[in-house]
Amino acid sequence: MFSSWTIVLIMPASTNARxxxxxxxxxxxxxxxxxxxxxxxAGALSLRAxxxxxxxxxxxxxxxxxxxxxxxxxxxxxxYQAVGDAAEAADRDAGPAPGRRWMAMGRAxxxxxxxxxxxxxxxxxxxxxxxxxxxxxxxxxxxxxxxxTRVLVDTHRIDRPTPLPIAPAIDPxxxxxxxxxxxxxxxxxxxxxxxxxxxxxxxLLGAVSVELFGQFGPDATPAVAMFDAGLRTTGxxxxxxxxxGA
Amino acid sequence: MFSSWTIVLIMPASTNARxxxxxxxxxxxxxxxxxxxxxxxAGALSLRAxxxxxxxxxxxxxxxxxxxxxxxxxxxxxxYQAVGDAAEAADRDAGPAPGRRWMAMGRAxxxxxxxxxxxxxxxxxxxxxxxxxxxxxxxxxxxxxxxxTRVLVDTHRIDRPTPLPIAPAIDPxxxxxxxxxxxxxxxxxxxxxxxxxxxxxxxLLGAVSVELFGQFGPDATPAVAMFDAGLRTTGxxxxxxxxxGA
DNA sequence: TGTACATCAGTGAACGCGCGTTCACTGATGTAC
DNA sequence: TGTACATCAGTGAACGCGCGTTCACTGATGTAC
Numbered sequence: 119m120f121s122s123w124t125i126v127l128i129m130p131a132s133t134n135a136r137x138x139x140x141x142x143x144x145x146x147x148x149x150x151x152x153x154x155x156x157x158x159x160a161g162a163l164s165l166r167a168x169x170x171x172x173x174x175x176x177x178x179x180x181x182x183x184x185x186x187x188x189x190x191x192x193x194x195x196x197x198y199q200a201v202g203d204a205a206e207a208a209d210r211d212a213g214p215a216p217g218r219r220w221m222a223m224g225r226a227x228x229x230x231x232x233x234x235x236x237x238x239x240x241x242x243x244x245x246x247x248x249x250x251x252x253x254x255x256x257x258x259x260x261x262x263x264x265x266x267t268r269v270l271v272d273t274h275r276i277d278r279p280t281p282l283p284i285a286p287a288i289d290p291x292x293x294x295x296x297x298x299x300x301x302x303x304x305x306x307x308x309x310x311x312x313x314x315x316x317x318x319x320x321x322l323l324g325a326v327s328v329e330l331f332g333q334f335g336p337d338a339t340p341a342v343a344m345f346d347a348g349l350r351t352t353g354x355x356x357x358x359x360x361x362x363g364a
Numbered sequence: 365m366f367s368s369w370t371i372v373l374i375m376p377a378s379t380n381a382r383x384x385x386x387x388x389x390x391x392x393x394x395x396x397x398x399x400x401x402x403x404x405x406a407g408a409l410s411l412r413a414x415x416x417x418x419x420x421x422x423x424x425x426x427x428x429x430x431x432x433x434x435x436x437x438x439x440x441x442x443x444y445q446a447v448g449d450a451a452e453a454a455d456r457d458a459g460p461a462p463g464r465r466w467m468a469m470g471r472a473x474x475x476x477x478x479x480x481x482x483x484x485x486x487x488x489x490x491x492x493x494x495x496x497x498x499x500x501x502x503x504x505x506x507x508x509x510x511x512x513t514r515v516l517v518d519t520h521r522i523d524r525p526t527p528l529p530i531a532p533a534i535d536p537x538x539x540x541x542x543x544x545x546x547x548x549x550x551x552x553x554x555x556x557x558x559x560x561x562x563x564x565x566x567x568l569l570g571a572v573s574v575e576l577f578g579q580f581g582p583d584a585t586p587a588v589a590m591f592d593a594g595l596r597t598t599g600x601x602x603x604x605x606x607x608x609g610a
Numbered sequence: 611t612g613t614a615c616a617t618c619a620g621t622g623a624a625c626g627c628g629c630g631t632t633c634a635c636t637g638a639t640g641t642a643c
Numbered sequence: 644t645g646t647a648c649a650t651c652a653g654t655g656a657a658c659g660c661g662c663g664t665t666c667a668c669t670g671a672t673g674t675a676c
Contacts, residue, residue, distance in 0.1 A: 140651095140652090166630080174653070176631085177631075178654075180631080180632090181652060287596070298585075313594075313597075320567065320570055320574050324567060324569055324574060327570065328566050328569050344559070344562060348563045350532055351560070355597070421621055423663095615673105617671105623667095626663100633658105635654080635655090635656105637652090640651090643648105
């Protein structure tokens with residue numbers, strides 16, 4: 119609903135009824151596609167099924183999307199945006215303590231994944247065979263990582279180093295790789311902090327997927343407590359102030 | 365190649381030629397199916413495509429497997445076994461130090477995943493829509509977890525506690541969940557150790573998938589150094605002796 | 611050792627279904643004068 | 644305000660392809676006597 123309002127608001131006043139219907143239908147098609155996604159999975163997303171759900175003829179969809187892959191791309195970008203929005207909102211509401219912020223955004227990411235499992239699988243599951251993501255999706259894909267950076271940057275300003283409980287050794291090869299990561303998502307921070315940031319980010323995505331995809335076994339109960347404990351451990355690893363009680 | 369020998373050796377001496385051909389063809393069908401898996405993904409694995417690859421008619425495959433799902437199940441079980449074998453072999457060759465054993469098995473798991481990415485996706489990627497894994501796959505799916513337990517058990521014997529650098533707080537709900545995990549895969553160990561063991565296991569699976577599935581971005585180079593650093597960090601977290609130089 | 615029979619592997623045709631994409635078309639909505 | 648024209652949405656048929664699974668069958672291999 120939020121996004122439909124956005125579309126309405128950003129349209130110029132001269133927009134005619136046809137354009138407004140078009141925007142609304144575009145939104146509905148994506149909604150129908152998400153419903154299909156949940157049934158069939160990304161690899162088997164079928165334009166004809168989406169069209170049936172819309173009570174349209176399959177060829178009509180080509181007025182809105184260039185084909186199956188274009189529709190998939192739109193869904194991927196919006197999924198990245200949605201999970202990014204959820205994480206950012208949680209961060210905003212968490213107060214200033216970095217530890218609390220990290221816990222809040224991690225929990226929000228997990229909650230979003232359980233609300234929209236097929237969309238989580240779409241962006242963080244196995245790649246869709248035969249689908250090549252265009253460059254548009256990349257910027258959207260780094261939002262959580264950049265959010266983590268914002269959490270880290272106050273704690274680990276390069277001019278005022280906070281001690282770390284466990285610091286991984288940095289050899290030249292790792293240093294090169296970390297420099298690249300710094301360019302993409304992290305600011306000027308010590309190699310040790312960037313490395314632990316990557317570990318924390320990797321852990322977050324991995325913990326959500328492992329639990330959601332059922333790799334603890336099919337009869338394993340959802341483990342909020344375990345997820346929290348792991349998240350807190352990575353927060354302690356990053357020496358985030360306020361993590362202990364979060 | 366190893367598995368074909370195994371099949372031959374465990375057959376009784378009275379086995380006739382027909383049974384031997386059957387075992388060999390069963391093996392070849394699975395091999396062809398793995399090749400198809402790499403092209404199309406698990407969701408789109410096609411019996412007809414496998415048959416074409418075997419120069420057989422599709423219906424002939426029903427002499428060997430009850431259908432598409434039965435074939436998938438066989439592939440899943442063998443993939444779990446293969447990655448388990450790789451991890452166990454690495455562990456065996458790593459010497460006695462728990463730190464070195466953990467590094468060795470983690471690296472072996474990552475190497476196997478890069479050797480057989482479609483098989484990794486089959487067992488640790490998003491679930492195949494419409495496919496329900498039978499109980500047979502479960503025991504195979506816990507092998508890596510149980511291997512980690514064997515690494516942990518000497519370091520953290522319950523009667524001779526080793527201090528942990530970071531110990532997550534254990535509340536009653538977490539305690540209940542951890543008791544269940546202990547029953548499935550871990551032996552009698554302190555809750556803190558089991559919790560960190562789950563964190564380490566989760567991290568291992570997550571780190572391999574995040575890198576393999578390209579979630580660091582498409583132009584990110586494979587990051588052995590980063591993977592090693594993360595693995596070493598979890599080893600330090602678990603206080604595994606010998607981890608520093610491994 | 612030889613023969614009659616049972617078992618099994620693989621064939622080929624068919625059923626009934628799905629898919630993405632193209633194309634010429636109808637009819638409604640919007641625009642310019 | 645009214646009319647001629649352009650734009651656009653959606654239709655329906657078609658192309659050429661894919662799929663899993665069933666079934667009656669042929670012919671080869673193995674078994675029992």
